[in-house]
Amino acid sequence: MTLPPQPDIVTADLYDLHHETVAVIDLPLRAFGGLRSFFGPCQTLQVHRDHTPVLAQLDQAGDGRVLVVDAGGITDTGVMGDRLAERGVRNGWRGVVIRGAIRDSRGIAALPLGVMALSATPRRGWTPQPSQAGTALTLGGAAVLPGHWIYADCDGVIVSPHALA
Numbered sequence: 001m002t003l004p005p006q007p008d009i010v011t012a013d014l015y016d017l018h019h020e021t022v023a024v025i026d027l028p029l030r031a032f033g034g035l036r037s038f039f040g041p042c043q044t045l046q047v048h049r050d051h052t053p054v055l056a057q058l059d060q061a062g063d064g065r066v067l068v069v070d071a072g073g074i075t076d077t078g079v080m081g082d083r084l085a086e087r088g089v090r091n092g093w094r095g096v097v098i099r100g101a102i103r104d105s106r107g108i109a110a111l112p113l114g115v116m117a118l119s120a121t122p123r124r125g126w127t128p129q130p131s132q133a134g135t136a137l138t139l140g141g142a143a144v145l146p147g148h149w150i151y152a153d154c155d156g157v158i159v160s161p162h163a164l165a
Contacts, residue, residue: 001092003064003112009037011155018164023142025157029097029116032105033085037153038066038095038114041163044146046070046132047100049077051124053131054096055084062093066114066150070137071100075119082107089113097150097157099139116152 015022043065047053057067058080067088071079080096082104088096095114102108105120137144142159144150151158 001090003092003094006038006094009039009151009153011151011153011158014151014158014164018160021160023159025142025159026140027099027118029118029157031116031154032102032108032120033095033113033115034109034111035095035114039149039151040064040066040094042066042068042144042146042148042150044068044133044135044137044144046135046137047079048072048129049074049125050127050129050131051079051081051084052128053133054080055087057133058084058088058091058093060091062088062091064092064094066095066097067093068137068139068144068150069096069098069100070139071098073099073118075101076121077101077123077125078103078121081124082111085111085113085115095150095152097152114152116157
């Protein structure tokens with residue numbers, strides 16, 4: 001599924017316009033994906049050193065959503081690589097925000113997908129672990145609920161309870 005292009009957004013400008021109603025994810029997230037900026041309603045996921053729950057989510061229809069993954073801030077194990085990101089693109093996901101690490105960063109950079117994560121590593125997990133999808137998360141002091149809107153660029157990530165004009 002090919003998504004129509006989005007206009008570029010600037011999170012600093014959005015913050016200035018909506019600072020009373022938005023939250024900023026206060027984490028040192030880095031931009032890894034091929035999109036300079038991205039936005040959409042979110043789906044949440046909590047994982048621990050296991051990429052298979054991320055794969056399960058990205059295998060579902062994205063419909064322009066952003067997957068927000070709380071991987072516990074663990075940076076020694078990547079929970080998404082280029083093959084998972086490619087599936088996300090094929091299934092209509094707009095982006096992925098990970099409180100944790102990715103792998104295959106060069107491959108991810110070539111894809112039309114927004115990706116923000118703490119870091120990159122060559123390591124992946126090998127043991128299935130419990131996960132929870134569709135739950136409330138708190139990332140960098142910001143509450144993130146399924147259906148909240150995510151706005152991201154190289155400056156950071158903003159969370160809004162509704163779409164911003």
